[in-house]
Amino acid sequence: MSTCSVSKGCFVFKPSPKKRRVSPKTAEYFKEANNDSEDSGLRFATCQSLWKQIKSETEQVQEELNKQLFDNLVSFLRRSHSEFQEKTTEWTCRMKSREIPTAALVLGVNVTDHDLTFKSLSEVLQNNITPYVALLQAKDCPGIKNLMQKLMGQLMNCCIDVDSSDEEDYVQVSQHRIRCSMTSLISWYENITKKTDSETPSKKRISRHLQSPPVVVIFKDMESFTTKVLQDFIGISSLLPHSVSSLLCIELFQSLSCKEHLSTIIDKLLLTTQFAFKLSEKVLQVLINIFLYHDFSVQNFIKGFQLCIVEHFHSQPLSVLCCQLVEAKKRVNSLSHSQCENIRRLPSFRRYVESQVSEKQIALLTADNFLKEVIQKLLEDLHVYHENYVPVLRCLHVFTSSLPKYPLGKQIRELHCACLENRVWETEEYESSLQLARMLNKSDLVTMLQKCVEIFVSSSGKEFDKVVEKLKEFLAQFQKLEAGACQERGESVSSQKELQKKTDLYHLQKTLLELKESRRSKKLTKFEMLRFEVVDFIDNLVRNYLVPADHKTLHEIMYFNTASALREHLNAAPRIALHTALNNPYCYLKNQALKSDGGSISNKAPDICIVYKLHLECGRLINLVDWLEAFSTVVMAVEGTNEDAAASDQVDDIIHARFIQAVSELELLGFIKPSKQKTDHVARLTWGGC
Amino acid sequence: MPNLEHPAYPAATLLRLESLVPCRESQVSMLLSIFGERQQFTFPSIFIYGHKSSGKTYVMQTLLNTLQLPHVFVNCVEYFTSRLLLEEILIQLQNCSSETKHASRMLCDTFNDFVRLFKQAVASQDLQDQTLYIVLDRAEQLREMEANILPAFLRLQELTDRNVTVVLLSEIVWELFRPSTGCFEPFTLYFPDYSIGHLQKILSHNHPPEYSADFYAAYINILLGVFYMVCRDLKELQHLAALNFSKYCEPVVRGEANERDTRKLWKNIEPHLKKAMQTVYLREISSSQWERLQCADGEPGQLKGLSAHAHVELPYYSKFLLIAAYLASYNPVRTDKRFFLKHHGKIKKTSFMKKHEKVLVDYRQTIDNRTSNHLLGPKPFPLDRLLAILYSIVDNRVAPTANIFSQITSLVTLQLLSLVGHNDQLDGPRYKCTVSLDFIRAIARTVNFDIIKYLYDFL
Ligand SMILES: Nc1ncnc2c1ncn2[C@@H]1O[C@H](COP(=O)(O)OP(=O)(O)OP(=O)(O)O)[C@@H](O)[C@H]1O
């Protein structure tokens, strides 16, 4: 190291503040792992900024969803407290058992999502109600002693946090020196409230919090606390030992169901043009299935979504164009030649090229500059497609979600998946939906049309002015029908009357037939005609705008569709992986010698694989001697071809040892266990192929 | 009714005491005669037991306070370790007569320390000429502490050589306390349950100052008429009385009835109390919600009770796991083949004679088992069986992924399944299904699974 000093001396070199940025490293990794390292830096940056946006979006959604719940809780806490302060009349106060106000918060089954909720809950409480909030977890509190310790620790710490300015008179007591009992808690509380009362500087807090702020204890996972601990705690806190549940003044609050939460998230992340990144049908289905079938965790869903983003930007070199349209157009101009080649290799682009005239084909395949122009146009098309897709989808959902039995699903996500999968109008479900839509009654139809108008008006698509106009026209026509309605009814009534008049069977049949004829032969009422028109109109919209995304050129840039990768990462199957490893070691070891040739057992495989394969052929109980024999046969198949008997004895010992080791490894992995029924035998613990 | 008499205390005090503890006069007079005069030694230890709310705490406290006997009163649940308990006794002892509160921190780890510090504390406060009472409420908690604590307290008088008496209050009988090694036997005293007459008397005793005693007694009479069948707990009744009294007074306040209009008042309050029995008493809704309802004069029906929310949303496979667990818990192992082997069909019928015999035997068995399986409660089952049943009741193929296994753990944390045996045992875990038949039927209905068809008990 050098200094600018000219004199000799002793200098202190402080280590330059290390840039604790992890991202360069990650970016590096992003580049390395992909041999096709086009634009990796830019891709990484795009990926990061996209994720940041999405993350804040999801957090906001979460916040909004929790708001209602938290508001209720906060008002409950204020109320419970005020009752305590008012002390209605002395007599009732004396006679009633002193109940502890308790809010029971039902959050649904998924635990991973709850951490966030609790975090924001305690923040809300600390901001609005009281600085004294303790969050307890069952795993920290096996006994009442630990519970009290944790409680006091948290409470006293939090007060240090708040009063960090005036610490001089606060003696910081180390945790185990505090007597963990209610009396010390009470005296601490009295102390601390007295102090804040006498203290003028911290008026900000007093205004926000209540006069004497309550102590709030949150039990994060009530169901896992042992009953004894809770009973004791409640008994103690009321200072009035009594049968326990009657001491709690429980009010129940329920959070939004996680399915609704998911719907909102999908709505905000996928059914929008805000984010360029999209999920293909298969991928979305994987994520949704994991959610519905396995964990109900919105958090995991978002994590899965994040994985999709990373995978996409990581593995698709062209994802550099996966950003807002303006930016993407700019980036197109600076694409390298090899990136242009990448584009030419895209299946959707090839299809596009094939549909062009031959001169243009040549230009597209040879001239990079021309290609870039076309790409810009295609990207624009794609963007317009997305802008139109969402409102039309919502509009279709308005119809399908009110049909009986929901042939196209009740949720918009189901409809979305159906539209992504293939041309929705070619499916049977769509056909039957239209059939049902043609039977809707007028008031329903009118409200739906109104909703559709709203959707289109608020959408950003530019082509919908005409659509809105047309819809409004429909509405007006329905209005007009109101007037004509009475007249029509009169008509039908008269024919009914006619029917009743004709009493003999022959005439009756005849008139019935006539009536039917007249109905079939375009004697539709005006309403029915209009209804047909409306349904046809919607059908047209669908055919125009809800083309599956993978029919669109360049969709590979925006859509992530490697569902298999996702499944591999998110739906871990330890047993299958283990079976593959043992049954087909080549899969992991990539050693050419191990390349499996059908069912035979190679003696080059690791011992445990040989032992495993042999054991697959056995019944519930395995005779160790037979097993050893089979093992040594396999192993010796090559090694022992030219060895004499004396040497083979020697080898046998080693093979024996290898066998024992392999068998105990299998036992460790849980495939076999020693059996008590027969000596020299072990019992198999697994069945079937895996 | 025996008037309390004792030469050591002034008659006025005794009279006041008597008025404070209705229905417990005989116990109090028994205690007084045991205590003797202030300076006289008495039993080293006294054990008082009786059901919840039989007035043990109340009577003891009233007695000691009214007669101003030096005493220390601690709740063993509140001071849950021996150290906390002993230190608390010493602290109270310091504060009890000398007004100078020096919060000198005492460290008292063993009973030996306690005896030493106790002697110091007593000596410094000239209590020598009076019996000191140490009351340990909720004494059953002492059994959870170190083995020497209880025997030592029982003979504290002897150990410290001071005039001290330890009083233990508990809900359970002395026999359940006695250590196997034996110990000093305390004097035991039983507080019997209150009869309905007693309850009437005690409850009416504490009438609100703004209404007459008769008016309140009539109210208590109605209250007991409704609630006595389901609840005899004095504290609970007191609470209910306080909660609903304002409703009872309503007609009087509004001037629609006067205080002696018992019939009218009864008509007004009785349906209200019945509603209370179904809601607040069961804590379906909280007492503050109940009070708000009373003010708003609304129907309690509008408020959803706690149990209305009692449904649980579960992921699809979790539901099937739970169903499989239920089946595994309530079906005998040997019937699994019959229920779950796809191509098993019906049980093969042999010749008529054999069949006839078998039916008879089977019939008897089913009768036995049918009564048993659901009555006996869930049986533990191994993980393999659970998964085997799961695979056969789910329509599509389920891969044994980590997600499935973690759902089992989730079900355990939700207390829908319980792990049998130690939870650190990794090898061959066994579970029990802890949900009720109604619950599982509701779950099964949501996935269109007819669980009854698969339950042996309902075959
Ligand atoms: N004889 C009595 N006279 C007046 N009030 C009484 C009487 N007995 C009990 N009570 C009332 O009943 C309430 C409950 O009594 P107490 O707490 O003494 O019961 P306990 O036997 O200690 O119950 P636990 O076993 O639950 O501790 C007291 O708060 C007191 O107001």
Ligand SMILES: [Mg+2]
């Ligand atoms: Mg008591």
